[in-house]
Amino acid sequence: MNPEMLKGHLDTILLATLADGPAHGYAVIQAIRQRSDGSLDLPEGTIYPALHRLELAGLLRSDWTSPSEGRRKRVYALTPAGLVALGEHRANWQRFARAVGAFLDGAAPCPA
Amino acid sequence: MSGLSSGLIDHYLADLQRRLRFDHRLAARARADVEEYLAEALDGADTRAPGPQAALARFGSAADMARLYAEAALPERLRDTLRWLVCLVVATFLFMRLRTMAMGLADGGSAWLALADGAGFGLGALLCGLAWRVGAGPAAQAGRLILWAFVALAASAAANLLRAPLRLAADASAADLALLLASGALQLGLLIFGAVQLQRMGRHLRLLA
Structure with missing residues (x-):
């Protein structure tokens, strides 16, 4: 899929991915790839700054996990504000998809 | 990791930090994110694991990354x-x-x-x-x-x-x-x-x- 088409939707995708539960950056990238059957194979470099931006905006929070073995990882989770924002993004997307779908379905001809 | 790969990564990280040196916290954050990504991406457990050069190429140039982090902050x-x-x-x-x-x-x-x-x-x-x-x-x-x-x-x-x-x-x-x-x-x-x-x-x- 053309990455240009995703502009403006990246935040929605990230918030929706983290709605399933906290995850670290690389797991978020993989989840997006898997849930979209590889259609959304985004350049990794766009994901981490976007996660940071959402964190600065208060929609995500991040904490370091300290496993007994293995590397420390920064784990991201939705904040209550992020959950509200996701609801708004979802409603906006559904309205948008309905509106565009009405044209693409070609059900109603143009008035004469 | 070979010396060449290690040198490539060190150069990338140094370049990224240099571009963001006006904000030390942001530079440290960007560096930590790239290091974490590379550690995961180069992990042998991942069957899609690319080499360091390919992993960095997928991440984007240091200039692009610095710009994205600067935009975010x-x-x-x-x-x-x-x-x-x-x-x-x-x-x-x-x-x-x-x-x-x-x-x-x-x-x-x-x-x-x-x-x-x-x-x-x-x-x-x-x-x-x-x-x-x-x-x-x-x-x-x-x-x-x-x-x-x-x-x-x-x-x-x-x-x-x-x-x-x-x-x-x-x-x-x-x-x-x-x-x-x-x-x-x-x-x-x-x-x-x-x-x-x-x-x-x-x-x-x-x-x-």
Whole structure:
């Protein structure tokens, strides 16, 4: 899929991915790839700054996990504000998809 | 990992940090994110694991990454700078009032300095208000307003500080001198801190230009 088409939707995708539960950056990238059957194979470099931006905006929070073995990882989770924002993004997307779908379905001809 | 790969990664990380050196916290964050990504991406458990060169290529150039991180952090930078500017407006007003009341600056003295003092403060406060309004809009515009607000407030502070010694030259008391020196030093400190903040904001905006 053309990455240009995703502009403006990246935040929605990230918030929706983290709605399933906290995850670290690389797991978020993989989840997006898997849930979209590889259609959304985004350049990794766009994901981490976007996660940071959402964190600065208060929609995500991040904490370091300290496993007994293995590397420390920064784990991201939705904040209550992020959950509200996701609801708004979802409603906006559904309205948008309905509106565009009405044209693409070609059900109603143009008035004469 | 081979020496060549390690050198490639070190060069990438150093380049990224150099580009973001105006904000040490942001630079450290970007570096930590890239290191975490590379550690995961190059992990042998991942069957899609690319080599370091391919992993870095998928991540994007250091210049692109620095730009993306700078974009992400810009609203926070503008909010911080605006908060500091509001503090500067309040401090300038309080020191101006304090010196005017305690030293009788309202009576006599240089008319030009009095004009620069009052007009500079009024203009600075006005521009600060405008910058606050456009804060969420175009960053370059907000940056310019913040810069001019700072210049106006600095002119006001300088004029007020010059008025005091001229007024006190004839009959300065120890208390007046102490007030002048203490408030002047505090105001100067605030202005220097502000100039540093402005310089960082300028470098941040230039990276995105």
